[in-house]
Amino acid sequence: MEILHFSPSSSISTIIHRPRRKIMALRDSIKTQMNLITTESVSSFRFCPCGRRHFIGAAMTSMPFLPISPSHASTSTEDLKRLRPPKPDWYEEFFAWSMNSEVESYEKEVSDYKMKLFDNLVGKAEKVLEIGIGTGPNFKYYTDIPNVSVIGIDPNAKMESYARKSATEAGLKPEEFTFVHALGESIPLEDASVDAVVGTLVLCSVTDVTQTLKEIKRILRPGGIYIFIEHVAAEDGTFLRLVQTVLDPLQQVVADGCHLTRHTGESILEARFNGGADVKKTSLSRLAYISSHVYGVAYN
Numbered sequence: 001m002e003i004l005h006f007s008p009s010s011s012i013s014t015i016i017h018r019p020r021r022k023i024m025a026l027r028d029s030i031k032t033q034m035n036l037i038t039t040e041s042v043s044s045f046r047f048c049p050c051g052r053r054h055f056i057g058a059a060m061t062s063m064p065f066l067p068i069s070p071s072h073a074s075t076s077t078e079d080l081k082r083l084r085p086p087k088p089d090w091y092e093e094f095f096a097w098s099m100n101s102e103v104e105s106y107e108k109e110v111s112d113y114k115m116k117l118f119d120n121l122v123g124k125a126e127k128v129l130e131i132g133i134g135t136g137p138n139f140k141y142y143t144d145i146p147n148v149s150v151i152g153i154d155p156n157a158k159m160e161s162y163a164r165k166s167a168t169e170a171g172l173k174p175e176e177f178t179f180v181h182a183l184g185e186s187i188p189l190e191d192a193s194v195d196a197v198v199g200t201l202v203l204c205s206v207t208d209v210t211q212t213l214k215e216i217k218r219i220l221r222p223g224g225i226y227i228f229i230e231h232v233a234a235e236d237g238t239f240l241r242l243v244q245t246v247l248d249p250l251q252q253v254v255a256d257g258c259h260l261t262r263h264t265g266e267s268i269l270e271a272r273f274n275g276g277a278d279v280k281k282t283s284l285s286r287l288a289y290i291s292s293h294v295y296g297v298a299y300n
């Protein structure tokens with residue numbers, strides 16, 4: 001971070017002794033520096049200067065004291081509308097509440113898988129992006145990662161309060177977690193700016209799986225790690241697959257766009273991560289029609 005040494009008070013005392021044009025130049029420079037300092041202090045991630053300023057605006061919702069105009073959030077709103085038509089507030093609230101209430105038994109069942117997946121990040125990742133962070137069931141796994149800072153993106157703004165509560169309960173400091181109202185298909189971060197991406201039960205819900213995987217590759221630094229666990233379509237020709245096919249349209253309505261018949265493991269392999277991907281299949285016994293899962297690690 002280049003501008004750590006900026007001090008408003010020392011700059012103001014210097015201004016008093018300068019002619020007007022220099023004062024204006026200095027004022028602009030101070031403004032720029034304050035914005036940069038502000039965005040850097042939201043987290044230590046590198047922000048994208050290419051018109052993805054909505055990230056900054058979105059971060060403002062959690063840090064309202066920062067001197068950045070909320071109008072920077074407009075791009076995000078456009079992207080959100082284009083890629084994911086707005087849903088009524090009550091629906092988003094209900095879905096967030098139900099995810100929060102129902103998550104416990106699922107989390108018990110997948111905890112061994114998640115522990116192993118997150119082990120891959122210990123000592124190798126500090127800046128982590130979680131896509132579709134939801135209510136934040138993964139925070140307990142982040143606490144073993146030294147110096148971790150997490151950005152969680154989710155298009156459902158109602159997830160934020162639940163995610164914040166989970167982060168606090170897991171022992172993360174407020175500055176170690178930033179919630180951003182954004183989509184996996186349009187991640188408001190610079191290229192190669194994070195060490196790891198985490199995705200759990202999210203590629204079932206994004207509108208465009210291929211585009212989301214492209215974005216994950218783009219923002220991961222070379223050698224960066226993507227860990228995932230996702231529910232997927234059961235084997236072709238099985239009774240379970242038939243049930244999934246029948247229930248799929250209803251599931252999309254009641255579970256905020258969640259698909260039951262995606263071949264997510266294949267999609268991850270087809271995304272061709274530079275360092276390859278290790279995709280494993282498993283069947284979780286207690287999960288009825290979402291029992292088929294893939295989990296694993298991909299290397300950028």
Ligand SMILES: C[S@@+](CC[C@H](N)C(=O)[O-])C[C@H]1O[C@@H](n2cnc3c(N)ncnc32)[C@H](O)[C@@H]1O
Nearest residue numbers: 132133134154156183184200201202205206207
């Ligand atoms: C089934 S929930 C899983 C939440 C959390 N990852 C977990 O493991 O409990 C799916 C999440 O993906 C989010 N989501 C839906 N569409 C998305 C998109 N296009 N990009 C990112 N997240 C999305 C939803 O708002 C929701 O929080």
